[in-house]
Amino acid sequence: MKAFEAGWGGAVWKTMGIPVINVSSRYGAVHHRDSRMVGFNNIELISDRPLADNLREIEEVKKYFPDHAVIASLMVQSRAEWHQIVKDVENAGADGVELNFGCPHGMCERGMGSAVGQEPAVLKTITEWVKEVAQVPVIVKLTPNITDVTDPARAAAAGGADAISLINTVQSIVGVDLDTFAPTPTVDGKSTHGGYCGPAVKPIALNMVRNCAQHPEVGIPISGIGGIENWRDAVEHMLLGATNVQVCTAVMHYGFGIIREMKSGLIQYMEEKGFETLDDLIGKSVQLVQPWENLNLEYKVTAKIDEKKCVGCQLCYIACEDGAHQAIGLHKENGTRVPYIIDENCVGCNLCSLVCPVEDCITMVRVDDASRSENWHDYVENDKAPTTFNDDRAGGKHHWVPEPKDALRK
Ligand SMILES: Cc1cc2nc3c(=O)[nH]c(=O)nc-3n(C[C@H](O)[C@H](O)[C@H](O)COP(=O)(O)O)c2cc1C
Numbered sequence: 001m002k003a004f005e006a007g008w009g010g011a012v013w014k015t016m017g018i019p020v021i022n023v024s025s026r027y028g029a030v031h032h033r034d035s036r037m038v039g040f041n042n043i044e045l046i047s048d049r050p051l052a053d054n055l056r057e058i059e060e061v062k063k064y065f066p067d068h069a070v071i072a073s074l075m076v077q078s079r080a081e082w083h084q085i086v087k088d089v090e091n092a093g094a095d096g097v098e099l100n101f102g103c104p105h106g107m108c109e110r111g112m113g114s115a116v117g118q119e120p121a122v123l124k125t126i127t128e129w130v131k132e133v134a135q136v137p138v139i140v141k142l143t144p145n146i147t148d149v150t151d152p153a154r155a156a157a158a159g160g161a162d163a164i165s166l167i168n169t170v171q172s173i174v175g176v177d178l179d180t181f182a183p184t185p186t187v188d189g190k191s192t193h194g195g196y197c198g199p200a201v202k203p204i205a206l207n208m209v210r211n212c213a214q215h216p217e218v219g220i221p222i223s224g225i226g227g228i229e230n231w232r233d234a235v236e237h238m239l240l241g242a243t244n245v246q247v248c249t250a251v252m253h254y255g256f257g258i259i260r261e262m263k264s265g266l267i268q269y270m271e272e273k274g275f276e277t278l279d280d281l282i283g284k285s286v287q288l289v290q291p292w293e294n295l296n297l298e299y300k301v302t303a304k305i306d307e308k309k310c311v312g313c314q315l316c317y318i319a320c321e322d323g324a325h326q327a328i329g330l331h332k333e334n335g336t337r338v339p340y341i342i343d344e345n346c347v348g349c350n351l352c353s354l355v356c357p358v359e360d361c362i363t364m365v366r367v368d369d370a371s372r373s374e375n376w377h378d379y380v381e382n383d384k385a386p387t388t389f390n391d392d393r394a395g396g397k398h399h400w401v402p403e404p405k406d407a408l409r410k
Pocket residue numbers: 014015040041042044045046047073100102103141167168169196197198199201225226227228246247248249250
């Protein structure tokens with residue numbers, strides 16, 4: 001109810017089912033330099049409160065907030081249990097159910113959670129069981145711990161799911177205590193793999209959301225989850241096909257109040273772009289993700305340093321010299337620490353601009369004249385692709401290969 005008062009439109013209730021048990025401790029994190037919890041990890045199971053308590057509270061929440069969506073997340077085993085619990089939460093007033101086929105720890109060892117999400121045929125069967133009785137929409141929540149997430153997504157659609165949600169957490173160990181040798185989080189000197197989430201997993205989630213959104217056999221709405229902390233993250237999920245979004249770690253970290261910035265930021269973005277409804281932006285980026293072979297091989301950018309912004313840290317020089325293409329030079333004589341780009345060596349990889357600590361100091365500038373476009377298919381068709389290692393055409397594009405002795409002299 002605090003969340004709804006703060007401005008959230010709905011909530012997915014902590015997964016209900018059995019057993020009602022947990023360990024202590026149960027959370028771990030990856031801190032990176034000055035940032036706390038860039039990745040978060042838990043070995044928590046489902047709700048550790050009895051079903052009756054949860055049902056009573058769902059009912060109470062719906063009484064106070066009839067127009068807010070309350071989705072009951074569920075995880076049980078047998079067909080009879082699924083039928084019973086779906087009816088129970090519906091009677092309590094839940095607006096929908098979400099089937100937790102994603103939890104990668106504790107429950108999967110007993111054949112639930114991600115154990116179901118990794119077996120599309122089983123997932124489809126259980127979805128059908130739920131659909132036999134459900135009067136409210138059924139959302140199937142998917143695990144990312146699988147090679148191709150569109151397999152369970154298609155199974156969910158085939159089983160009659162009204163929507164899918166993804167991602168649940170990524171199986172992980174976040175660290176090891178170097179003195180006790182026990183991985184974290186630690187329970188009486190031992191640990192177990194947990195589920196990873198938070199900002200670090202957003203790229204994995206975006207890719208999976210997009211893969212489901214583009215697949216013609218999925219074709220149902222997608223609730224995007226994973227690493228959403230602010231309105232920009234939410235918009236990215238929606239541009240790649242999510243029809244709504246869910247937030248977990250960021251609320252645990254910063255509290256319910258983050259919704260205020262998320263809403264105002266989203267509204268301002270929509271006004272600036274001229275979007276009247278969310279439908280105007282949902283899925284806009286889906287078709288802009290293409291197989292590599294469709295990319296334009298003639299498109300070429302090179303790095304450009306803004307000398308006025310440069311603080312002379314030379315991080316770009318080190319990165320390009322040792323990790324890219326030796327395309328950044330230093331003025332050794334005139335005393336300036338501002339580096340320069342050796343245009344003919346630069347392959348336009350972006351590394352220096354990513355390393356540079358000053359915003360917009362290194363930009364990537366288009367240098368081809370935009371008159372030609374050639375993708376891999378054209379390349380092969382135009383007989384440019386090498387067929388053997390010694391083929392004259394195998395030299396690669398845009399590569400300058402220094403003599404080893406020149407490299408060592410530096
Ligand atoms: C402490 C914790 C408990 C979670 N419990 C559940 C759960 O009971 N059911 C579920 O479907 N997902 C659960 N999740 C997964 C989240 O709902 C979400 O899918 C995942 O954390 C990714 O989103 P995020 O990056 O916003 O955290 C839990 C995550 C955390 C961190």
